[in-house]
Amino acid sequence: MSETHGFNTNKIFGMLFLFTALEVGWAFLPFPRWALWGGLLIFAYMKGYLIFTYFMHMKFEGWIVKGLMVPTIPLMMIVVFANMPDTSKNGLLVYPLTEQLDAESGSIVVLDETERAMDSPGYKKKLEARGEEVPEHLDGGH
Amino acid sequence: MSSNIPAYDPAVDAPAHHHPVYDYDSGPPVDRGKFAIWLFLATEVMFFTGLIGTYLVIRMGSPEWPNPKHLLAVDITAANTFLLITSSWMMVRALDAIQKGDKGGLTRWLGATILGGSVFVGVQVYEYVQLLDHGYLPNRDLFWSTFYAMTGFHGIHVCVGVIWLFCVWIGAVRGTYTAQNYVRVELAGLYWHFVDLVWVLLFTIVYLM
Numbered sequence: 001m002s003e004t005h006g007f008n009t010n011k012i013f014g015m016l017f018l019f020t021a022l023e024v025g026w027a028f029l030p031f032p033r034w035a036l037w038g039g040l041l042i043f044a045y046m047k048g049y050l051i052f053t054y055f056m057h058m059k060f061e062g063w064i065v066k067g068l069m070v071p072t073i074p075l076m077m078i079v080v081f082a083n084m085p086d087t088s089k090n091g092l093l094v095y096p097l098t099e100q101l102d103a104e105s106g107s108i109v110v111l112d113e114t115e116r117a118m119d120s121p122g123y124k125k126k127l128e129a130r131g132e133e134v135p136e137h138l139d140g141g142h
Numbered sequence: 143m144s145s146n147i148p149a150y151d152p153a154v155d156a157p158a159h160h161h162p163v164y165d166y167d168s169g170p171p172v173d174r175g176k177f178a179i180w181l182f183l184a185t186e187v188m189f190f191t192g193l194i195g196t197y198l199v200i201r202m203g204s205p206e207w208p209n210p211k212h213l214l215a216v217d218i219t220a221a222n223t224f225l226l227i228t229s230s231w232m233m234v235r236a237l238d239a240i241q242k243g244d245k246g247g248l249t250r251w252l253g254a255t256i257l258g259g260s261v262f263v264g265v266q267v268y269e270y271v272q273l274l275d276h277g278y279l280p281n282r283d284l285f286w287s288t289f290y291a292m293t294g295f296h297g298i299h300v301c302v303g304v305i306w307l308f309c310v311w312i313g314a315v316r317g318t319y320t321a322q323n324y325v326r327v328e329l330a331g332l333y334w335h336f337v338d339l340v341w342v343l344l345f346t347i348v349y350l351m
Contacts, residue, residue: 009231009234009235009238010231012231013227013228013231013234016227016231017224017227020220020223020224020227020342023346023350024216024220024350027211027216027350027351028211036351037351040346040350040351041346043346044342044343044345044346044347047227047342048339048342048343051230051335051338051339051342052339055230055231055233055234055335055338056332056335056336056339061172062171062172064171064172064177065172065176065177065180068177068180068181068184069180069183069184069187071184072184072187072188072191075188075191076187076188076191076195079188079191079192079195080191080195080198080199083195083196083199084199
């Protein structure tokens with residue numbers, strides 16, 4: 001049994017193992033997307049918290065070390081939100097994301113459409129509009 | 143004509159040019175190495191934020207995106223995730239050992255950590271070979287370019303970590319570290335835990351979501 005800084009490393013390790021197993025199981029359950037992603041992000045957050053707080057000893061560090069990490073939080077938000085305008089109006093862009101120029105035909109196409117749209121409701125609508133057969137997994141998949 | 147200014151006398155004047163000697167340390171109340179590694183890790187956070195944040199924005203902005211669970215080997219990667227978490231725990235045990243003066247324990251746990259990291263890299267290379275063999279090249283589309291960018295840069299970090307830990311392990315074999323001198327072990331451990339932390343997030347975001 002290992003005791004470091006008053007916490008049990010084996011217990012933290014066991015929790016990390018458990019959360020990872022639960023997370024993988026959660027990923028294959030037929031939840032709606034908000035529940036699936038929400039659960040996965042909660043599991044990831046808990047695992048990250050345990051590693052950051054205990055394995056990296058942040059809980060036991062002084063204000064200087066903690067202060068070094070604080071600026072990264074607003075900086076992370078700036079990085080993400082600075083990218084947002086490029087994609088938030090994707091449908092209005094001349095060349096939307098995931099579409100690109102096909103060198104042979106000279107037209108804008110969605111490459112690897114079948115794979116890309118494996119679970120996409122948009123792809124299902126496209127197939128229906130074309131009168132093509134809709135794969136079974138598009139009806140019931142998450 | 144003689145000056146009233148007295149001649150320079152090193153015995154009297156020289157001490158005035160010396161820096162004052164204080165009876166306290168003017169540095170930060172934290173080990174300089176630890177301060178430096180945390181500062182470095184803060185920049186690493188921003189590096190991976192650039193990759194993961196861009197991935198999320200691209201994905202959320204894309205009208206269509208494949209389900210990664212249909213394209214990637216989640217079972218193998220889940221086992222690899224367990225392995226990296228285990229190696230992180232073994233790193234904690236290595237530091238714990240040397241803090242208690244157990245040099246043999248440090249060598250063994252550190253060696254096991256390096257082995258775990260090496261196997262992780264090996265499995266990732268195997269996964270890459272399989273994917274490339276099926277024609278999933280980085281230039282195929284946005285899914286694959288972002289996949290290779292994120293997992294590839296993380297893989298490079300794991301390789302650097304393994305090399306770093308190996309250098310520390312050599313010192314451990316030579317008996318360099320003691321219960322009073324283990325800062326280098328701690329610094330390498332902090333980097334290794336960070337690499338583990340990043341993978342925990344990448345596994346969720348890239349493979350499961």
